[in-house]
Amino acid sequence: MHAFQLIAAGTPGAGTTFIAGGTDLLQLMKNNVIAPDQVVDLAGAHLRGITATSIELRLGALETMADVAAHPEVRRGWPAISQALLLSASPQIRNMGTMGGNLLQRTRCVYFRDTAFACNKRHPGSGCPAIAGENREHAILGASDSCIATHPSDFPVALMAMGAGVAITAAGGGTRVVPLADFYRLPGDTPEIETILQPGDVITQIVVPASEAAKRSVYMKVRDRSSFAYALASAAVAIEIRDNRILHAGIALGGVAPMPWRAAKAEQALIGATADAAAFEHAGRLATEGARAAGMNAYKIALAQRAVTRALMEAAHPTAETGVL
Amino acid sequence: MSEQTNTIGHAIDRVDGRLKVMGHAKYAAEFANTDVVHAVLVQSTIAAGTILAIDALVARSMPGVIDVITAENAEKLHKAPEIQQAISFPLLQSNEVLFNGQHIAIVVADSLQQAQEAAATVVVRYRPQDAVTSMEGRDGDQRKPSKKLNGKFEIDSATGDFSSAFEAAPVKISATYKTPVEHHNPMEPHATIAAWSGDKLKVWTATQGISGTQQTLAGFFGLAENDVTVICPFVGGGFGSKGNTWTPVTLAAMAARHVKRRVKLEITREQMFFSNGYRPQTRQALKLAADRDGKLLALRHDGVIATAMPGAGEFAEPVALISRMLYACPNISTSHRLIDINQSLPTYMRGPGEASGSFALESGMDELAVALDMDPVALRMRNLIDSDASEGKPFASKPLAECYTKAAEAFGWSRRTPAPRSMKNGRMLVGMGMATTSYPTNRMKASAEVAMLQDGTVIVRCGTQDLGTGTYTTMAQVAAAELGVSPDRVRVELGDSRLPKAPVSGGSMTTASVLPAVQEAATAVREALFDMALKAKGDQWHNLDRTALTLDNGAVVGPNSQLGITDLLAQASLPSLSRKVEATPSDEADTFSRHAFGAQFAEVHVDPDFGTVRVKRWVGAFDVGRVINAKTARSQLIGGIVFGIGMALMEETRTDRASGRFANANIADYLIPVSADIPDINTIFVETGDPITTRLGVKGIGELPTVGAAAAIANAVYHATGKRIRDLPIRLDKVMA
């Protein structure tokens, strides 16, 4: 049975999980992190397509990371999306991994992925060993006393800087478009709930507005090795500059928070400012306002600030240095 | 011998290359796939305590499950044989838990999936105890290793009078260096298939030492050695992790006997972090003093090393051995101390001792060069020594000065401006650093049999292993050269305990141990063929000096005529002619100190904002003795340097302090270099040969290129940034601060 038939019939319940590329889901199942009663393959569900217009970009949820990254319209109108995808994972995984799956990749918190450990996200109420443990990779923003895990994906960070939305079809049929900023949920005391998705909800499309800022967008990623590594911190920026004045700015951070982290204050501070190093450094500092380190992750505060500054510099004066790290 | 037959030194392709590329090379897990049942290990989730109960009721009732084996129903094993390769914990012989991730049960089922699913349902009740999960704060518990280092070196050493010399010296440095736990992560995970027939045991297993595996299993099960057969024709990398007979091998054999079926036990990538050793954590205090011209006056190197709790065995990483012999210095003092922690047993890992130890010594030499305002190469040149003061023996060969000169020149060291942060490439800070490497040349006795068949095919048989390093190929080359055939006429058989005995493939000694045996056996075959030819030719070759004879392309060639081997053997009604030889190191070799040497030069680029370090260029010149195969030798050098780059920049297994469990036990979170991290690597052979160790002149290559690599990078990072990182790995959080 195809996914949509299943959904229309109202079958999927709390124990049902969808599989797209399977690159994350299968790992989690093999390691007994999750044990769904039923896995529904989305493959037959006509969720492909990349359409770019002067108004927006629409990405089918099942489009692969590789195809979207290589798409000429995406590279021209929304370069940070292509960069973020190309800096993700490995070619093999990008050939399998999909847009929807990437938005929903689970955290790389090592405690979450090893069932020998307690973990509030995997097993609510069992505790969070990361808070006093190995937390070099963990969040400095948006974390709570019950969970300090980060969202590990790069692509949604770029989306967040460009004000994208997510189209969702509910089990019963109805479709709604939710701004990405409202799609994720912070851990609070329910870290097991990560998004607003309800059982049976399927992501069908990702919608990204076109803009001058999106055209000038940059994704800057900092990691422990040259390729095939998650971001320790990353920054996506989309800015529009005219006569050296900033007219519009979108800024989001990756690898530092439980969700792609929109730096609204830094964005506001840039509007109307001169596009120079001082303004970009100031924006960098504002971007991590409210940051709190758990211990080993204290370096991320400065790292994220510098990533924002460098991404803005790169957007204003391109040297093609993205991706070299 | 013609060009075609004497390929020694040439860059010839691996004789097993095609098999591997086509997927036809069979690895341990790929044998005997029918009629096999599957074992999955259950591991502890606490680091210290007692198992009160293992509830496997659900597991036992699941479809396909044959049995669950725990300490309650496991067979009692005999005592481990007294060999280093025999690992005797954890083998389900008690309810004691000594580390997190300890094997505590085996689930056996018809299919792997059934066994895995059942294993996940096993519930364990413990009485936990306080565990020691870190060396930190445990200095009060430091103890001496219970045995000599590597079985033969003193634990501590003192020549001259370090304290007064250090006190009085005009220039000195004192620093502490740290190296983390690292895991080998070979491509092929450990796997064993065990089959009993009566009281005879046969195992297919991934091992660097089939003879050690045979002895270990014979010991544990109370069998004669010959009743245990060990098969391992290919190994997908070991790096030390397959040197010992780790307990999953023995557990597979226990399970097979228990369920009376052929059992396959494959270790998962995650379990590899708990099952087969790792490079232990070290903290090394180093003191160096010199006169104003850079002549070393005093050196002190004290290593503190983490090891397992005594019940799980003992391993002492010999970090300070290299400080005893590398430089001329009248006052040297070294020591090794252990701290027992609740972790699995550490073991050898590529460049054991020297890789960690040289990070301290060679970083220290760089710090001393800075203190002296002296060029780091010049400082090392100033302290060259041609005899090993710690052993009171001359070096068998030591072209180290040539290594420095050749590598420095190829690298363009003279372009380096000494001040930190003085070199840039765009926004990147550029750093150049160097270090010395050295590793002992080891050799052990080995046997081999060589046979010449009537059709001119040569068969070489030796119970050694090929870890992927090229042993098949070099064995074929040596036999081919001696017998005047091209290497593709040689069929090499190895990896089977029924073959003539050879030592473990570790300590970079396979080439130096096995090839002499192959060479001697082949020589014996050749001489026998000459005897037969002289006899057959009768008067014609009467009184002929046998040095006038050669073997070439299937014939004994003498003055004016030749005699085909096919005919020669046929006339004697011999289907083949074979000789078996045991080759032993000479007594003379013991009167020399035998080491390989080299010089490592690295260029790094450091991002000034992010602290990311990337290696951009590498030149290494290595005294590797005589090169048998330029291709496989170069591959070893490149691989070893890559290993060192990983050690320097990213490899670290982190321990969760609360539970003592390795936290990043998977290769998404334990980082090893990817291709993009590796620059063009220029390797230079400094081929002076070692006439003492073997007739062939070889030295070991495997470990040498890893040693010194981390220090060369740390020194380059200092040059780039002015920051001295004394704590591996050198990740951006340490550099950007």
Ligand SMILES: Cc1cc2nc3c(=O)[nH]c(=O)nc-3n(C[C@H](O)[C@H](O)[C@H](O)COP(=O)(O)OP(=O)(O)OC[C@H]3O[C@@H](n4cnc5c(N)ncnc54)[C@H](O)[C@@H]3O)c2cc1C
């Ligand atoms: C070693 C490694 C390194 C990696 N490095 C990076 C990196 O640097 N950056 C990065 O961003 N990613 C990285 N990845 C992750 C990779 O990008 C994700 O695994 C991939 O994007 C997931 O896509 P998928 O289609 O395979 O998802 P799946 O595994 O199929 O699904 C993931 C989740 O999404 C749900 N899902 C999928 N599609 C839909 C849909 N349309 N509607 C509703 N639910 C859906 C599934 O139910 C599941 O819960 C890495 C992965 C690995 C293994």
Ligand code: SF4
């Ligand atoms: S940080 Fe979150 S995911 Fe990680 S252990 Fe704590 S609760 Fe679990």
